[in-house]
Amino acid sequence: MNNMNQIMQQYGEKHVGFGSYIECMSRAFLTGLASFALTVSATYIGQTLLKKHLPYSQKYFLLAPVTLGVTVAWTVTARKTRNCQAAWMSIEEKNTFLSDQNNN
Numbered sequence: 001m002n003n004m005n006q007i008m009q010q011y012g013e014k015h016v017g018f019g020s021y022i023e024c025m026s027r028a029f030l031t032g033l034a035s036f037a038l039t040v041s042a043t044y045i046g047q048t049l050l051k052k053h054l055p056y057s058q059k060y061f062l063l064a065p066v067t068l069g070v071t072v073a074w075t076v077t078a079r080k081t082r083n084c085q086a087a088w089m090s091i092e093e094k095n096t097f098l099s100d101q102n103n104n
Helices: 002-012 018-049 063-091 097-103
Strands: none
């Protein structure tokens, strides 16, 4: 953690929004991790409750929750990291998010 503080101080002078960007990215990754855990557990519990009505055996009960959990976690993390990047770009004086959107 000490190295992270040094990096934030080193680049914080050159890039104004670097500290908030690092915090936003940390939140994005932790949100993705939490969404993975919640999705896997909810899907597994749902399968356990509905096991009589499912077309596959109980030995495959981890396949669907993990696949769904990875998909949800990746989607959440990708969206949040894009928002963090856009926020940092809008803080920087040289490059704003609005001008990039108008060029596309």
